[in-house]
Amino acid sequence: MSGHPDRDGPLDGDTHQREMVPSKRSAVLVDGVILNGPTTDARAGEKFVEDACRLIMEEVVLKATDVSEKVCEWRPPEQLKQLLDLEMRDTGEPHHRLLELCQDVIRYSVKTNHPRFFNQLYAGLDYYSLVARFMTEALNPSVYTYEVSPVFLLVEEAVLKKMIEFIGWKEGDGIFNPGGSVSNMYAMNLARYKYCPDIKEKGLSGLPRLILFTSAECHYSMKKAASFLGIGTENVCFVETDGRGKMIPAELEKQIWQASKEGAAPFLVCATSGTTVLGAFDPLDEIADICEKHGLWLHVDASWGGSALMSRKHRKLLHGIHRADSVAWNPHKMLMAGIQCCALLVKDKSDLLKKCYSAKASYLFQQDKFYDVSYDTGDKSIQCSRRPDAFKFWMTWKALGTLGLEERVNRALALSRYLVEEIKKREGFKLLLEPEYANICFWYIPPSLREMEEGPEFWAKLNLVAPAIKERMMKKGSLMLGYQPHRGKVNFFRQVVISPQVSREDMDFLLDEIDLLGRDM
Amino acid sequence: MSGHPDRDGPLDGDTHQREMVPSKRSAVLVDGVILNGPTTDARAGEKFVEDACRLIMEEVVLKATDVSEKVCEWRPPEQLKQLLDLEMRDTGEPHHRLLELCQDVIRYSVKTNHPRFFNQLYAGLDYYSLVARFMTEALNPSVYTYEVSPVFLLVEEAVLKKMIEFIGWKEGDGIFNPGGSVSNMYAMNLARYKYCPDIKEKGLSGLPRLILFTSAECHYSMKKAASFLGIGTENVCFVETDGRGKMIPAELEKQIWQASKEGAAPFLVCATSGTTVLGAFDPLDEIADICEKHGLWLHVDASWGGSALMSRKHRKLLHGIHRADSVAWNPHKMLMAGIQCCALLVKDKSDLLKKCYSAKASYLFQQDKFYDVSYDTGDKSIQCSRRPDAFKFWMTWKALGTLGLEERVNRALALSRYLVEEIKKREGFKLLLEPEYANICFWYIPPSLREMEEGPEFWAKLNLVAPAIKERMMKKGSLMLGYQPHRGKVNFFRQVVISPQVSREDMDFLLDEIDLLGRDM
Numbered sequence A, B: 001m002s003g004h005p006d007r008d009g010p011l012d013g014d015t016h017q018r019e020m021v022p023s024k025r026s027a028v029l030v031d032g033v034i035l036n037g038p039t040t041d042a043r044a045g046e047k048f049v050e051d052a053c054r055l056i057m058e059e060v061v062l063k064a065t066d067v068s069e070k071v072c073e074w075r076p077p078e079q080l081k082q083l084l085d086l087e088m089r090d091t092g093e094p095h096h097r098l099l100e101l102c103q104d105v106i107r108y109s110v111k112t113n114h115p116r117f118f119n120q121l122y123a124g125l126d127y128y129s130l131v132a133r134f135m136t137e138a139l140n141p142s143v144y145t146y147e148v149s150p151v152f153l154l155v156e157e158a159v160l161k162k163m164i165e166f167i168g169w170k171e172g173d174g175i176f177n178p179g180g181s182v183s184n185m186y187a188m189n190l191a192r193y194k195y196c197p198d199i200k201e202k203g204l205s206g207l208p209r210l211i212l213f214t215s216a217e218c219h220y221s222m223k224k225a226a227s228f229l230g231i232g233t234e235n236v237c238f239v240e241t242d243g244r245g246k247m248i249p250a251e252l253e254k255q256i257w258q259a260s261k262e263g264a265a266p267f268l269v270c271a272t273s274g275t276t277v278l279g280a281f282d283p284l285d286e287i288a289d290i291c292e293k294h295g296l297w298l299h300v301d302a303s304w305g306g307s308a309l310m311s312r313k314h315r316k317l318l319h320g321i322h323r324a325d326s327v328a329w330n331p332h333k334m335l336m337a338g339i340q341c342c343a344l345l346v347k348d349k350s351d352l353l354k355k356c357y358s359a360k361a362s363y364l365f366q367q368d369k370f371y372d373v374s375y376d377t378g379d380k381s382i383q384c385s386r387r388p389d390a391f392k393f394w395m396t397w398k399a400l401g402t403l404g405l406e407e408r409v410n411r412a413l414a415l416s417r418y419l420v421e422e423i424k425k426r427e428g429f430k431l432l433l434e435p436e437y438a439n440i441c442f443w444y445i446p447p448s449l450r451e452m453e454e455g456p457e458f459w460a461k462l463n464l465v466a467p468a469i470k471e472r473m474m475k476k477g478s479l480m481l482g483y484q485p486h487r488g489k490v491n492f493f494r495q496v497v498i499s500p501q502v503s504r505e506d507m508d509f510l511l512d513e514i515d516l517l518g519r520d521m
Helices: A042-061 A077-083 A095-108 A127-139 A150-167 A180-195 A221-228 A249-261 A284-294 A305-310 A352-357 A390-425 A456-462 A465-476 A504-518 B042-061 B077-083 B095-108 B127-139 B150-167 B180-195 B221-228 B249-261 B284-294 B305-310 B352-357 B390-425 B456-463 B465-476 B504-518
Strands: A173-177 A210-215 A236-239 A265-272 A297-301 A326-329 A342-346 A429-431 A439-444 A480-486 A489-496 B173-177 B210-215 B236-239 B265-272 B297-301 B326-329 B342-346 B429-431 B439-444 B480-486 B489-496
Touching: A042 A095, A042 B042, A042 B127, A077 A095, A077 B150, A095 B127, A095 B150, A095 B390, A127 A390, A127 B042, A127 B095, A127 B127, A150 A173, A150 A305, A150 A326, A150 A342, A150 A390, A150 B077, A150 B095, A173 A180, A173 A352, A180 A210, A180 A221, A180 A265, A180 A297, A180 A326, A180 A342, A180 A352, A210 A221, A210 A249, A221 A236, A236 A249, A249 A265, A249 A284, A265 A284, A284 A297, A305 A326, A305 A390, A390 A429, A390 A439, A390 A504, A390 B095, A439 A465, A439 A504, A456 A489, A465 A480, A465 A489, A465 A504, B042 B095, B077 B095, B127 B390, B150 B173, B150 B305, B150 B326, B150 B342, B150 B390, B173 B180, B173 B352, B180 B210, B180 B221, B180 B265, B180 B297, B180 B326, B180 B342, B180 B352, B210 B221, B210 B249, B221 B236, B236 B249, B249 B265, B249 B284, B265 B284, B284 B297, B305 B326, B305 B390, B390 B429, B390 B439, B390 B504, B439 B465, B439 B504, B456 B465, B456 B489, B465 B480, B465 B489, B465 B504
Parallel strands: A210 A236, A210 A265, A265 A297, A297 A326, B210 B236, B210 B265, B265 B297, B297 B326
Antiparallel strands: A173 A342, A326 A342, A429 A439, A439 A489, A480 A489, B173 B342, B326 B342, B429 B439, B439 B489, B480 B489
16 A cells, blocks of 8 residues: 655755644653644744735736736646646645745636636626635635534525525525535435435335436436436436427426326426526426426526526516426526525425435534524535535625626626627628527638538538637637537537626627637638 | 515615726617626725735634634524624625625634634644635636636646545546535445446336445435435445444444345445544454455545545554545545545546446537547536535645645644543543544533432433533633534533644643533533
């Protein structure tokens, strides 16, 4: 067994951050270790934190809004490994060397805060959530019991309550999870528990085949969840969508009948509000009707689209969401709370989350505590230690107010609308479909293909364009946006608008730049 | 449906952080939104971040090592709600008000960095991981693809490789998860996949009852995992432990035979290295023999005890761990990487993690990218967005070196040893059992009970002592440690030593303080 590999001699005495050896006179020695006094050189540590904070401020925060900075400083994996000193050794590095390392990490990291980072469903820098996040890291809490996380548990309660109001429920319950995928899993498990509480103890063995329904455009986490929960990916029934990517209710009902006829046990319908690629919203009201009729749990994956609830103008996209049994909603996306901030909201108020998830650990959830232990909400979670993700959203909400959040959503969708109209106007750009949200899917057709007939050869050639432009933009570092093939459509770009640091000028730049990078193809 | 509840009039113009309304002459207006220029007042935002960083530095970082500060400023839930202004309103708050809120959040939060916070399996302030955490928050990455997280993916790879060396495997694979509970779930699912890969698609319905074995002292996440994965809590077979909390191998084998005889399908043994309450280490070598003989996956939950691997003196506690198929190990505990930092390590090198977890989302994991897509490791995870938790551990490791980490472990265990000897010497203190790790479990017996016979009345009265002392210590704010009843033993204290800021003097203080708080009982 390799104990300490690469042992390279005794600890070098002059590294600055070496933990101090106490040398008090009344030294107490146990197992060769002097136990008097703390060993950390606090002053040196504090100085290091101060220096690093200055670096972070200068290199990340102050540059976040500067479009003249590169979005990324691309290096291929093998080269980046050589540039970075990744190796962990027997002896530590001095502070000045660590600061250089920090600088390298920043330099070669993708600037997801940059106004021209459009690659994912998150982007931009929110100063308020950032402060909350710094506080969280400094305070290092874990939210399971009130005794260790009094403030963060109350904040989580307040935020959940407010989100529940925006869904349109009178009351409800909820929990923040490490990702929308995890929230979807929670919902699937809750629906299963509601369908048959015995599964918690007995498991699925010997039961009829449970089956769930979701749209063909849903997030891939539904499959991951079905597999993880022992339901099986084949028991995820994908319901066909219309030309805009919305679930067709009649198809859903047909599939439910079919599954029941085959002896399977339908227990859940998952609708999507804001699909990942197309940004489509399933018709919740009609789906809710079907769920009611068949007695099925309705979960809405609004991880991406939920933020539209903040806008009086756009919340109609989620019309009917108040009829859902559970909702996943990630404020770390359009509301910029920072990765991760993901709520699962549940309409039930019979303490279903706790009943479904509790394991009643006696070392954490003692019932003879001196305060109201209903505030010890950790047993609603599959996690033990859990981060206070609600806090960063709360801070932004406090800073901007509901109206400020609404303005963000309205602006992102107005910018999307602007981009769509520009795409329509410009030669060589072709919309995949008229978007209803902030996902703008389009092809760039380089000059050499513009006269070609839209046959197999055209599509085969077009399929190569987006990856090639993506490579060029990454190497140049001028912007980042994603591309993908999708359900028979060859590779196209998906532009997502989120950040309030983004302007019309950035939309124009995006189209100009793609044209610049691809016009010789 | 309540849209914007508590609407309180139009946005007040003089809040400092209101996002700016651009007023360029060539204004482009879409849907009533002016799209020119960014709307964020970056200068004001940056100033706010700077001010908040100063506050965090002064109120959290600089005070972290000061034992004259209180560990907590206790307020009961209803009172704390009144003290904090939790309500989110339509309009935002000005910066000076937000800074006051930050101050309140810090004031009423438990100081888990404090040298006298002994309440959980994490504690203390590590300056290096803290810097890494600040960087993470500022850069806001998500580790799924190399294109958006080049540095953090390479760091994760390097850290996993090093941890694998310390386990004693020649090679392996792994992933960082949001908690040891989640790592345990991953392992259970991997073992199940290995046992029968079809379950991923087909689910458990109709299969024989899968059954797993773990010690009666294991973490409660095993039950949560079995329930979540559709296996059922009744199919977690709890193997009896000896007087020190270690699994009895003969009992394990007996249970495996028994389960097979009953037609259940054994697939997994979970051993624990460092149990939550007693800090016990299961005999891995003997358990591995049994697993080999029966063809069962061996998972070791070393979430807490794994850090002992860093110490040449103490790694023998995990003797045999190299024979495990998977290991959960949380550097956020004794190695102080900050919540959360939790690795699942897997011995298999046939890409089992990817096979078991992949869903091959085409919008993230395109196969026609211009770089080596084997670096896109996101499909090994049940999460989609995922935090770069390896990075903070890497930074501490770079700063202290392996020898510095070893010193931390050695010191924590030497301090534990010192405390044990003090408990033995002092009147009114009684060890529950001789510890082998950093969990020191003991009763404080107040003067009124010292002459009483150890009968039912004695235990009933003693059971009330720890909760009562805990209440007093929280209200005083002088220290925090946990208590619990455990397997027939009435409420006792569990002292956990982790932080290098802790000294012999803190151990003495702990016992003096408990005696001070409880001597009139």
